[in-house]
Ligand code: 4AD
């Protein structure tokens with residue numbers, strides 16, 4: 118018999134039907150009169166299916182004691198209307214088989230609630246918990262919604278390299294890639310030139326697929342990447358990962374305003390899709406993680422984002438009278454505390470800050486006529502701060518070369534990038550969304566390490 122997933126058993130199976138389900142036992146309760154209730158979960162949804170196994174089922178007496186939390190079983194039986202309020206149906210076992218036991222002394226996931234810190238150390242088992250099952254399903258829906266958003270707007274999904282020689286953000290936060298056998302070299306005591314070690318050339322893990330995406334935007338039109346990116350920044354914060362996923366759309370003939378409009382519509386549409394398609398899991402986050410989750414997300418889908426120029430944003434922060442850990446002045450980068458003040462306390466809504474000082478932004482952003490600012494934009498949201506960074510790109514060859522030199526980059530290393538300005542250059546724009554930061558916003562999880570299956574941080578790279 119084909120296995121029925123618990124999600125569809127609970128929503129669609131009819132009383133009288135015979136079905137087979139498989140999964141991991143959450144709890145077992147034995148009655149005195151010779152039968153047991155088993156709560157079974159298979160990860161397809163938050164809810165467990167209640168299974169009644171009585172002593173007439175063969176092997177009941179010999180096996181039931183091993184059907185403990187964490188054990189894996191398969192059960193065939195009849196669907197019955199459930200006498201309880203909680204669920205529509207339950208399953209009366211006609212036969213069951215124990216696949217694997219889980220020793221209750223040593224099984225790390227006991228019935229009690231575990232801290233997220235503890236669960237991070239057992240990343241191989243945490244998807245079996247309610248919270249991480251829900252995060253996994255929501256992450257899947259967010260990814261699907263992102264592809265739907267771009268595919269329905271005829272953006273092409275493109276793949277950019279992981280190993281690269283260009284430092285898109287110019288921040289020097291790249292992980293070096295090496296083909297050298299370091300152990301061997303240490304043994305023969307050879308001096309290593311780390312700047313020349315990918316088959317004799319320097320190479321790193323990408324911090325962004327943007328520069329390569331620009332190649333495709335200026336040839337096949339609107340496109341987007343969705344892949345892993347890497348930052349060797351030693352930031353032990355609740356919103357930084359060394360390895361995270363980024364979504365980077367790039368659009369020809371878009372100016373900064375078009376870019377901001379797309380970013381806003383993107384965030385609002387994706388969140389709307391998740392609210393609609395993951396209602397059970399979203400209800401869980403609202404009840405268990407943060408009681409304002411649904412209200413915040415509905416507010417985002419229903420209201421337009423605020424747009425403020427950087428200069429005005431700094432004025433608002435400075436004149437608030439609020440004490441911040443980091444003082445701020447025109448020309449300095451906003452810290453997360455300032456971003457969160459703007460979106461959580463001042464506007465109480467997502468904010469797009471644009472036209473940042475050129476001195477704090479990368480070389481590729483288009484210079485404004487004031488000579489002081491660039492066509493940059495950051496989308497800030499409550500609870501997280503920056504989730505999107507983007508800009509209109511510098512399409513003027515001479516200005517771009519000057520900006521590269523200003524940033525101590527050698528234009529010759531980016532000859533292919535500057536070629537795009539030599540041959541048929543066009544105004545174009547794009548942005549990058551931190552996928553895990555969006556998951557953080559949607560689930561209200563306070564630590565970004567809980568928004569990716571296997572977090573890579575300075576402290577954590579075990580699995
Ligand atoms: O603002 P960033 O650095 O922008 C870029 O990389 C551009 N090249 C994107 C583009 O225009 N195509 O990064 C974009 C977003 C940030 O807004 C943030 O959400 C996320 O990526 N991000 C991180 N997420 C987790 N951990 C980190 N260490 C992150 N660094 C950036």
Ligand code: MG
Nearest residue numbers: 495503505506
């Ligand atoms: Mg940024």
